[in-house]
Amino acid sequence: MRRRIPRARLLLTLAGLLGLSLGAAPATQAAPTEEGTVLPIAYHCDLAVDPLHQRVFISDYTTGSVLVADYQGRLTHTIKNLPGVCDLELSADSRTLYAPLALGDAISVIDTGTARQRARHTTGTGTAPFHAALSGRTLYFGYGEQWGASIGSLTLDTSTPKVRLGLIPEGDFSGAPLLATSTAAPGTLVAGDQNTSPGTLAVYDVSGRNPVLLTRVRDPGSASNFSDLAVTPDGRTLLTASGAPYHHPTFGLPGLAEGHTYASTSYPNAVAVSSRGDVAAGVDSIEPDPDVYLYRVGADSPYRTVFLAPATGYDAGYLRPRGLAWAPDGTRLFAISGHSDEDHLRLVVVPSAHRPTTG
Template structure:
């Protein structure tokens, strides 16, 4: 069929118009930062299972609040004696809740929100910190001064077997902070809280779940009044947030003598959390600012939190790394916890 020049120009004009229409299609706005008040007057911890976020109320509470990925409150795990530290299984289908006032650790199905198990850690143990390496669920415990130690639950046994006093060469002032590496089941990190200077202890996990102390930090290098610790996914780098210095510090797990990187936060660092892939580090202090860094200390972005100061250790990444969850607490008289959902740009 013959097409005239005029028809050709008309088709070209129409095609250009269609292309222009496609190119000029509206672009969806980027997600915005949100803040949701929670029915909690104290804060324990926060974790993200992807579609659900869990926030515990701490030793003086009875609730774990359940929120959607965007921060909307959708439910509550209620009637719990002092829910404190929270931990998710590797497949994110089980939520472990430390219950120090009940000397126990509870396990919940993250889908049905039904309690699936409760592990008795022994009278007078007060389990307050959790970590997971394969079949072993570790807990830092201690109710009294210099009564702290590390316990282990062997989830591979039926019934599960609880063992305490795993740290045979170290006494802890109180329940130690624990951290594990998602891609390395052979290492465990423990932090000594409430002392100045602070200390961290690097352990090797041996056959049968034994603990061997590898090393501790040089004197005063961690700083004072340790408040949070973390390990990167491979277990090669550890992170500390202490009351001083006014920055989160990174150290090689193999040599805790000199920081390999620092992450300024302002006065009194209170939380540090590497992303699931280890490419970004969230760090915050007792201020309204929250920072995201690369592992080399380069700042990627920062957020300003309204509604009070970030609670100790209350940071969590979404599994895909697109959101950061932070829980702040308003000490000015409102006595209200707030869940912040922060969209993090790819870095």
């Protein structure tokens, strides 16, 4: 069987991870190959694509670092001393990256131009913020462990950003919930449970001071253990990836009515939608199945499929959970892949991913 990389937060201690960020160090890894760029990490949590500086940011919880690569996949910097870094949320102007630090009980604010930490906002001892999503000038973050989890916020439109905790009741989610928003619907926040089967989705109105629950659905589309969430550019549709069922369903917002289904295979673990509306549906597949299925919005068949290298037979390269991100212009797709025979991950760049072929 394929060796899985376990969730690092179950394996690590705080030793060696605490401390303030001291800036970015130049990376020394080799240039990318057709099999992708070898990364000096064995686990990742999230990735974000910065169109302003044409950079890709990759967070690694285990080493407490964020790797920085260019659009060709070449590593350029490593931002260190970010204990338990997980989600990466890019500001609307692409100048700032917000990163929850689960082992640092803080939100790190990173300058995307210099690849250095600009500020760090404490969220409180033992809060362990993992996931984040921007809605207007407020950063919402999912925090906490097990049934003590909740959602907090960091207001960004004041001279002194303010942290608020406990915006939803503890126990609504069995761990820090995944969060998703869309700039087209700034008052809508979607939350999903990563740890339960059947799964739970909730939609909140966050246009006021306190979130107002609009919809909460248990077992939506018979889905469980959500791995990834994405909202379409118009803010009207939620796409999900979960261990089951073996396809990528969609749900209307805010009511979460089941919508179109994008066919894939076992086991769905990533989803991303481009500014053009193209859907990348990723799976942790076993060869000969593809790793990524690319769809036009609402299509019944993919216009293209992607196999992640290295592919060496039954135990081929696989896609990491939440391992997909589009360049904001919708032309280039970035993927994080692994292989059971390797102790490192790879950054794979798929150029012209909006086209049916690479030619």
